[in-house]
Amino acid sequence: MLNNQNRGRLISFEGVDGAGKSSHMARVKAHLESLGLTCVQTREPGGTPVGEAIRALVLHHDMDINTELLLMYAARRQHVAELIEPALSRGAWVITDRFEDSSFAYQSSAGGAVWEQCVALSKWALQGFEPDLTFLFDLPVEVSKARVQARGADSDKFEAKPDAYFEDVRAGFLKRAQLNPRRIRVINAQEPEERVGERVLAELDHFMTTHQVKAKA
Ligand code: TYD
Numbered sequence: 001m002l003n004n005q006n007r008g009r010l011i012s013f014e015g016v017d018g019a020g021k022s023s024h025m026a027r028v029k030a031h032l033e034s035l036g037l038t039c040v041q042t043r044e045p046g047g048t049p050v051g052e053a054i055r056a057l058v059l060h061h062d063m064d065i066n067t068e069l070l071l072m073y074a075a076r077r078q079h080v081a082e083l084i085e086p087a088l089s090r091g092a093w094v095i096t097d098r099f100e101d102s103s104f105a106y107q108s109s110a111g112g113a114v115w116e117q118c119v120a121l122s123k124w125a126l127q128g129f130e131p132d133l134t135f136l137f138d139l140p141v142e143v144s145k146a147r148v149q150a151r152g153a154d155s156d157k158f159e160a161k162p163d164a165y166f167e168d169v170r171a172g173f174l175k176r177a178q179l180n181p182r183r184i185r186v187i188n189a190q191e192p193e194e195r196v197g198e199r200v201l202a203e204l205d206h207f208m209t210t211h212q213v214k215a216k217a
Pocket residue numbers: 017043044045059072097098099100101102103104106107156158159
């Protein structure tokens with residue numbers, strides 16, 4: 001077992017679609033690797049065979065909101081047990097495209113699942129496990145929508161939701177940020193991509209300094 005200093009760290013990337021999460025994840029991965037750290041990239045829902053099977057279900061089937069919430073947490077529990085925790089234990093850093101802030105934003109704030117029940121479910125399923133650092137890419141809904149449309153990527157059931165739904169998703173994320181100011185860094189994703197990227201790396205460096213993480217090379 002590694003001591004705390006050599007254990008890896010979990011960084012999650014959150015926000016509505018169109019905020020440029022993927023390119024910033026790639027930038028963070030390259031930066032960590034340039035410091036000699038091993039970096040594992042993953043996503044939610046997904047990251048394991050069970051999680052990917054759940055992803056195929058929840059992204060393309062309408063269902064009761066609490067069923068959806070439970071499936072998100074089932075996938076997450078498997079993700080932590082099978083991939084994230086073992087990686088952190090061997091000293092790797094894990095970067096994940098979404099983690100549980102998405103469940104509070106999508107299933108609770110926008111979908112109507114009771115917030116306090118999400119809190120209880122989280123405690124039961126994850127027992128206090130949470131990312132060490134979270135980047136929340138914040139964007140007005142109309143900007144997000146325009147970017148997603150321009151991208152023309154494959155859509156899932158969430159992307160077809162009305163603007164009001166995404167206003168609630170955004171509000172849910174911002175509420176989580178307010179409740180977890182130490183962990184969540186809100187990044188204004190409206191700025192040019194280069195500027196946003198610089199801000200992300202500056203926050204990462206700050207995190208590494210304050211947590212006394214040492215580069216290996
Ligand atoms: P993502 O892979 O970011 O979507 P895309 O491939 O369109 O970029 O996330 C998949 C979708 O799952 C996204 O619309 C948000 C949703 N989601 C939830 O509703 N709850 C959750 O807990 C998670 C992790 C994702």
